[in-house]
Amino acid sequence: MSFALPPKPEWHKLIKSGSRVFVGGNASVPYALVQDLIDHSEGFSDIELVHMLALGDTRWAKEEYRRLFKVNTFFIGGPEVRRAVDEGRADYTPCFLSEISSLFTDGTLQLDAVLVNVSPPDEFGYCSLGASVDICMSAVRHATTIIAQINHEVPRTAGHSYVHISEFTACIEADEPLVEVPTPPIDSRAERIGQYVAMLVEDGSTLQFGIGKIPSATLKYLCNHKDLGIHSEMLTDSLIDLIDCGAVNNRKKTFHPGKVVTSFAIGTRKLYDYINNNPHIEFYASSYVNKATNIAKNEKMVAINSALEVDLTGQVVADSLGYDFYSGIGGQVDFVTGASISKGGKPIIALPSTARNESVSRIRPFITEGAGVVTSRGNVHYVVTEYGIASLKGKSIRERAMELIRVAHPKFRAQLLEEVRKHYWVPHYQEKFPTDIPELGAIQLQKLVIQNETYYLRPLNPADERRLQEFFYSHTKETLRLRYNYDPKQMSREKSCNLVSVDQSSDAALCIVRQEGSRITIHAVGRFYYNPTDNSCEAAFVTRENQQGKGMAKRLLSHLIDIAKKRKIARMMAYVRADNTPMISIFEQANFSRLFSTDPSDVELVLNLEENP
Template identity: 45%
Template sequence: MGNRMLSADEAVSIIRSGDRVFLHTAAATPQRLIEAMVGRAGELRNVEIVSLHTEGDAPYVRPEYQESFRLNAFFVGKNVRKAVQEGYADAMSIFLSDVPSMFHNRILPLDIALVHVSPPDRHGYCSLGVSVDASLAAVHNAKQVIAQVNPLMPRTHGEGLLHMSKIHAMVAVNDPLPETPRHELTEIEQNIGRHIASIVEDGATLQMGIGAIPDATLAALGSHKDIGIHTEMFSDGVVDLIEKGVITGRKKKTHKEIVVASFLVGSRRLYDFVDDNPLVEMLPSDYVNDTKEIRKNPKVTAINSAIEIDMSGQVCADSIGHRHFSGVGGQMDFIRGAALSEGGKPIIALPSTTRKGESRIVPHLKPGAGVVTTRAHVHYIVTEYGIVNLHGKNLRQRAEALASIAHPDYREEICRSARDLYGQKSYCGE
């Protein structure tokens, strides 16, 4: 086909039954191409779709298309969660750092990559923009690449360049990228953010995700100095701290004075900030999430979340019992990388209770719950009630420490369970 501009329908006509198709990640999700592909559902059969988190609608997981498409998700987002839980789609447990190897090593050989890029520059290079992650590996390994080309996709620095000669079909679009609004922070989230900020040292290198707790933490770092960023993803709160002079990266050992990330999700302000900005480098996830690279920086402070934690320190972050909720992602990559960094602090942060008022610090994980961070890897746990460090504590000491930051209504239950399991040693001040 060459790389002349085609309609979306013409471009996706190269997809065949039985193909494996990769979808570009998060804010780079190629919605026009997805719509056109799903429009061919009547003639396609057994097309396997692989992706990380995607934004927007995911019509390919609807039950009526189950003979045409089957999703194999490396990370389960809100738009495909119901389909995974009801059996119309599949989830894979995998570290984000390992996803590119699925394509490089042909464990999951790709027929097609559907991506979303900036227009080519005068040298013919398009940018993968806000998503390099495993998408770079996908475009280098897919037999054919179909790209929607969008002037609203920022051209980012780093390794996300793709020459137009590598693109088999191009579709012109002019669509705003999906934006994620800022969370209105609750008092609980603000308290958690302040607790985390209290143990972030000047000169630390941060990893954080998107959501209320990362936002609350960044909002509480206004008086810090020389913070660096090496993270799988970031959002608008990082821009605030760059503009305030808090984030400088001067103390980093690698990519000094550079913000390193793998993908971005946020507002148009964020996308405009990273456009042609040499301060930000977008790099693949097998590098960004590589433990040996993470640990090179000083005081790596990794901030991650959990669904529930048991009294021994096992962290469930990807499921609610047997029901798959999200994914392994980069949590273990950064928890271990931070632990090995000089002065590093691996942090798991969560509210003490669910929205239904159930404790998230529990004597035992729910049956079927996935352990993302093992009790041997866990260090700092933070709730609105404080901070504990489980590293170096035995199981009885861990139960007592976790009870101290659980919701008061559940502390005695945790202490009682610990006494029953570990013996009559004193707990909770008894």
């Protein structure tokens, strides 16, 4: 069955000066349709063009059209729109992506006309909005004048992406390729961030992610995961690899199981061809995809979003650089909220630790003047940089500050600690800032699977003050006596702070932790103290009673020996009570030798590191 196309637009009959006109955006801007309006704009002025992110040639935002158009964007993108906003010729309207459609329905931004880019009609007369359903569908449903660009390059996408040809007031036929945005090359910094983020993703999780180096790196490191699902406002080329490798099958999704759910796609021709007539990928309006309660229907929902800066309380700046508005709120808050109320969900903010060639820290003691908070300190569970994972949920301001300083660039950590000390966010006795163990490599977190349970080995750090207290008070009197050679009664905050505030460039302190959501429990600690007078070090370790016999102490000791060897330390010493046979056995299995001692209650052991390469 064939359907007659609507007539070509007679613009002076469809709109007038001062009209508010919505323009479809992202990678599917109807450029030929906008140009047709420009070509027939004589007598028009002050037309408000409303749109989301608009990629490609945003010619309408140029200075030459300032009398014809006034741009009002929900997301700043592209040099022309950004320049127009910076110069005051265009407006930026901050709004959650999930709520933009309500601006059209309640008359806050009543639309006089809508310009959309659609596929040709099928045999039933339905055109598809293709790669950009997002707020475009909402605009179509709440406008009386719909003007379409019929474009054979627009893919036909499944879901709620269809508009019948009879609903269009007018149209033009013009084939234009969708804007292509190639996947950016992944640098070493993004690579490390991606590795850390991937560690937080459990098998069976449902993912939301954006575009850029960090999402691409994260998806790269998820290829060995199982039964992942996708519920994301945006799709990129990286998704294809994740589906093709079998990591994404949507089998464990608890909302729209078996389907990838999204609202728009930005990528290359490869992606646009992939979504074309693909019944496994469904596109819905942003008001549906980004609705927090819908997002939360996915168990183990993991939301991965970025930021421009994060302050030491966990406040996230994502749309502005000081007084300069840079992008938009988008769907970050929608997905952070949805993931936070999802069963087993994890909202993650991932960002590089620095900007401007490492001259500026993105982890800041306070938000830059003029910048605005997009995501509040109460929403964020994790902040990830190339230096690790900061766990913030349920943490005090003191604990948050130390967690975030730990994942800041090392050259800014002392400065950040000094700033928060001024405001008493950390106690007076917190004098040392977190340091890394270079010998562990770029990734300071190692995943361990012990008796089918997942643990992590990492450096002990000042953010562990309370965790070490809990670890100490979990010990029995016997464990304390064997470890300390007496029965200590207290582990004060000051003492705990001293034990976790380690200069890891000289001494070394490692721990094995279990992380369940934002709850982190220390199960074993191993350390050595360096003695520069004879280039030796003294090692010790302690394991939680219910974890003993699982080999944690052996792992810690092996890492400590490796670190000491790389530092060219001559020998490692250990002093153990004679009745602590399990600990003596662990040292001896690592080739430690007993030394003669006049005290029969103690055993002195030594490992000559130069003779044991």
